[in-house]
Amino acid sequence: MPKDNGIGASSLRREDFRFLTGSGNYTDDINVHGQAYVAFARSNVANGKIISLDTSAAEGLDGVLAVFTGADFADVGGNPAGWLINSRDGEPMKEPKRPVLAHGKVRHVGDAYAAVVAETEEIARDAVELISANIEELPAVVDLKSALDNKHLVHDEIETNQCFDWGWIEDNREKTDQAIANAPHVTTLELVNNRLVPNAMEPRCSLADYNAGNDEYTLYTTSQNPHLTRLLISAFVMGIPENKLRVIAPDVGGGFGSKIYHYGEEALVLAASKKIGRPVKWTATRTESFLSDAHGRDHVTKIELACEKDGTFIAFRTETYANVGAYLSNFSTATPTFLHGTLMSGNYSVPNVYVNVKAVFTNTAPVDAYRGAGRPEATYSLERVIDKCARELGIDPLELRKKNFVKPDQFPYTTAVGLEYDTGNYDALVEKLRDLADLQGFDQRRKESEANGMLRGLGVNTYIEACGIAPSNLVGVLGSRVGLYDAATVRVNATGNISVMVGAHSHGQGHETAFPQVVAEMLGIDEGLIDIVHGDTSKIPFGMGSYGSRSLAVCGSAVVRATEKIINKAKKIASHMLEASEADIELKDGVFSVSGTDKAVSFGDVALKAYIPHNYPLEDIEPGLEESAFYDPANFTYPAGAYACEVEVEHNPLGVKGCGEAGAIGSPPSVVNAVVDALQSAGHNVTHIDMPVSPSRVWAAMNS
Amino acid sequence: MANITMTVNGKSVSGEVEGRTLLVDFLRNDLRLTGTHVGCDTSQCGACTVHVDGIAVKSCTMLAAEADGADVSTIEGQANADGSLSAIQAAFQEHHGLQCGFCTPGMVMAAADLLKKNAKPTEAEVRHHLEGNICRCTGYHNIVKAIMAASGQDVSQLAAE
Numbered sequence A: 001m002p003k004d005n006g007i008g009a010s011s012l013r014r015e016d017f018r019f020l021t022g023s024g025n026y027t028d029d030i031n032v033h034g035q036a037y038v039a040f041a042r043s044n045v046a047n048g049k050i051i052s053l054d055t056s057a058a059e060g061l062d063g064v065l066a067v068f069t070g071a072d073f074a075d076v077g078g079n080p081a082g083w084l085i086n087s088r089d090g091e092p093m094k095e096p097k098r099p100v101l102a103h104g105k106v107r108h109v110g111d112a113y114a115a116v117v118a119e120t121e122e123i124a125r126d127a128v129e130l131i132s133a134n135i136e137e138l139p140a141v142v143d144l145k146s147a148l149d150n151k152h153l154v155h156d157e158i159e160t161n162q163c164f165d166w167g168w169i170e171d172n173r174e175k176t177d178q179a180i181a182n183a184p185h186v187t188t189l190e191l192v193n194n195r196l197v198p199n200a201m202e203p204r205c206s207l208a209d210y211n212a213g214n215d216e217y218t219l220y221t222t223s224q225n226p227h228l229t230r231l232l233i234s235a236f237v238m239g240i241p242e243n244k245l246r247v248i249a250p251d252v253g254g255g256f257g258s259k260i261y262h263y264g265e266e267a268l269v270l271a272a273s274k275k276i277g278r279p280v281k282w283t284a285t286r287t288e289s290f291l292s293d294a295h296g297r298d299h300v301t302k303i304e305l306a307c308e309k310d311g312t313f314i315a316f317r318t319e320t321y322a323n324v325g326a327y328l329s330n331f332s333t334a335t336p337t338f339l340h341g342t343l344m345s346g347n348y349s350v351p352n353v354y355v356n357v358k359a360v361f362t363n364t365a366p367v368d369a370y371r372g373a374g375r376p377e378a379t380y381s382l383e384r385v386i387d388k389c390a391r392e393l394g395i396d397p398l399e400l401r402k403k404n405f406v407k408p409d410q411f412p413y414t415t416a417v418g419l420e421y422d423t424g425n426y427d428a429l430v431e432k433l434r435d436l437a438d439l440q441g442f443d444q445r446r447k448e449s450e451a452n453g454m455l456r457g458l459g460v461n462t463y464i465e466a467c468g469i470a471p472s473n474l475v476g477v478l479g480s481r482v483g484l485y486d487a488a489t490v491r492v493n494a495t496g497n498i499s500v501m502v503g504a505h506s507h508g509q510g511h512e513t514a515f516p517q518v519v520a521e522m523l524g525i526d527e528g529l530i531d532i533v534h535g536d537t538s539k540i541p542f543g544m545g546s547y548g549s550r551s552l553a554v555c556g557s558a559v560v561r562a563t564e565k566i567i568n569k570a571k572k573i574a575s576h577m578l579e580a581s582e583a584d585i586e587l588k589d590g591v592f593s594v595s596g597t598d599k600a601v602s603f604g605d606v607a608l609k610a611y612i613p614h615n616y617p618l619e620d621i622e623p624g625l626e627e628s629a630f631y632d633p634a635n636f637t638y639p640a641g642a643y644a645c646e647v648e649v650e651h652n653p654l655g656v657k658g659c660g661e662a663g664a665i666g667s668p669p670s671v672v673n674a675v676v677d678a679l680q681s682a683g684h685n686v687t688h689i690d691m692p693v694s695p696s697r698v699w700a701a702m703n704s
Numbered sequence B: 001m002a003n004i005t006m007t008v009n010g011k012s013v014s015g016e017v018e019g020r021t022l023l024v025d026f027l028r029n030d031l032r033l034t035g036t037h038v039g040c041d042t043s044q045c046g047a048c049t050v051h052v053d054g055i056a057v058k059s060c061t062m063l064a065a066e067a068d069g070a071d072v073s074t075i076e077g078q079a080n081a082d083g084s085l086s087a088i089q090a091a092f093q094e095h096h097g098l099q100c101g102f103c104t105p106g107m108v109m110a111a112a113d114l115l116k117k118n119a120k121p122t123e124a125e126v127r128h129h130l131e132g133n134i135c136r137c138t139g140y141h142n143i144v145k146a147i148m149a150a151s152g153q154d155v156s157q158l159a160a161e
Helices: A016-020 A056-060 A121-128 A170-181 A226-237 A264-276 A286-292 A375-393 A397-404 A426-436 A439-451 A472-477 A511-523 A551-577 A603-611 A662-681 A695-702 B023-030 B087-094 B104-117 B123-132 B141-150
Strands: A036-042 A048-054 A064-069 A112-118 A132-137 A162-168 A185-193 A205-211 A216-221 A245-248 A280-283 A299-307 A313-325 A352-361 A462-464 A486-492 A498-502 A530-533 A585-588 A591-594 A600-602 A626-631 A640-642 B002-008 B011-017 B049-052 B055-058 B071-073
Touching (some): A016 B087, A036 A121, A036 A286, A056 A064, A056 A121, A064 A121, A162 A170, A170 A352, A205 A264, A216 A226, A216 A264, A299 A375, A375 A397, A397 A426, A486 A551, A498 A551, A511 A530, A511 A551, A551 A603, A551 A626, A600 A603, A662 A695, B011 B023, B049 B104, B055 B104, B087 B104, B087 B141, B104 B123
Parallel strands (some): A216 A245, A498 A530
Antiparallel strands (some): A064 A112, A162 A352, A205 A216, A462 A640, A486 A626, A585 A591, B049 B055, B049 B071
16 A cells, blocks of 8 residues: 655655646746836847947937946956865865956846846846947957967956866875876777756846845745855945845746856846835846856866776776856856766776866856756766777676776765765666566567668666755865855744745745645654645745755755654653653654553643643743754665666665756766767777767768 | 727637737737747747637738637636636646746647647647747647647557656
């Protein structure tokens, strides 16, 4: 009999009803009485010097309320990078200011240099076209390697296009070089992990409402993490005290990383609302999403795999040029370094691993974490070079992997790049994969395809991911400027139903269904009695939001801790009601009972007693039944897979790992491996095809 | 400015619009029917799909004035009369055919359009019909499954899980 309540129950998602009936509440669905609208003037050149801006015609258009340019924000702080990376020589990374509006120079197509506030969106857009911008186009820096010639600069003031030159782990460098120099076999692969645009279905949108009566701002915005957005705006950019800024992220229509970050448009609407004394709204067009959302990936990589003739791995060496775009987005420096370099041992036991990442400024849109963030880049290059190596040595690709896996008896396993993997059984994953994908039958399927004039290829790969992005102590050592705990408050109401305020924020994950199951399981009550509150800094505890497959592993654990506190206090109240020792009180199926007796009181009665504390030991127990917890784990979690299989292990209180990003990590190398396999089966000498694997690329490779 | 009148989800509505006002903006801003979403402005994503005189239309690419006198249906009008989910809506929930929910109204409207024309579509026909509707969360499998289930077909053997 399947469970119908609590953890593991296949409950229908409760958020679906509103999404399916058009009753969702996304940021652009919100309108505040009297609101005005913003449109941005954006650069149509990649690199340019702003000689002059004439906004007089725009200001004169009927219905225009205000025009802003970069000069209006010259004294406002820059949007910061959240992670400090030091170069190999110990020099801190270069951090040129990222202004609210471009000032002096525009640095990528789509870089906003002016904004118009008007009575309607149409008038605002019309007025943008009346801004006369004299922008001198300069040569654009776009190619990662030639950018480091510094012939043309993205940021003149730092005198280089290199943000940092990072080595991980630097102590491994020399011995890895030597191991590769002396190895019997070395496989080398150069590849491009192409840039992509996250393209959440819901375009970014921000609506600011300043109240002069109490000097408070409310910002409705498309965010995966309202508290983090508030912190960035308050502490770094606008200087608005946190207690005067309420950030609300209502229903969010997908994010994939792109809505983690604070963007200049949010600061602009806040400033504009204060200036004109009215609510101000901006909704991105899809074109603006392409031009101004943080993009993903964009690595140019050379990876070398050194091994014995029998395929035993000796060393991995990676040299990557990572594009950070024109400005540092909030997680942009962590993504190509600690979310990438630390995973470069993959699922393998290998003594020497060294990763060098040069982060490069270019005249392109900023690049940051996207679906998996760094870990897909690591998995892609590693699993591609292993496949190439297998072909060179004539070893079955899965057997080569198995030969080098970290074995179950080696856990916990500390990799050469500094992570301690908790548990795993990668051989079992491969055997499961053989079964699920019917690998035995592949040869027959290939023959059938060939008989039909088709080529058929098989691509395999394994992956490992550090997720549940959290442990503050660890990320702090690695350069993070924020903590990565999460938080939850469990509020039992007087009539026994429960509101759970969580720091995680759903942009499609189904938190409103999953988190109540955790509480219901622990208390033994109907999950329908429990509701989640999220996405509003005025209502929820200071949590860090949703990304990095962390919602359940980190915030769910905070829910567990807070619920444990509820149970402890409720037992005290129950012991008083039942006139028994607290140690003898048991909780089962929502009922507190005295062990070994039939004396019992329901959870609901305990809740009522907490709020109507008549005949209540006020000297020992406070009234009320509400508890909060912050949870900060000791380690990442390490889900691993073949394609996208999940394994189960104990780690956090729930024993959960993250699976949200797995599809983006394991799939790409499998696809490319399979395409190469198919082409080689027909005698084409193709060892690599860069993504996206379009028909034209395959055709070109076959004919090269 | 022009005065327009149309029937939306069975109710007669009217309003005053500029010539350039899009149908989706009239629905969202004037009628406050915000279930119809704007995802791309260019007819590619399908989040704004509604029915006009029984035909699926991308309301970001139709002027409100063009719908003067028309019979329009939106996602807000899809549930059963008692407020419960329609067969298509219920199938989306049952088969996990949505995550963030932003594309969902357009998907439901596109599905309703298909099933009206083709009561028992094949998987290939469903996928072909959804070419104009983009989802970035689900990978489509469960959307296809939901639509086929809503048509009364057995979906237990579909590869999508």
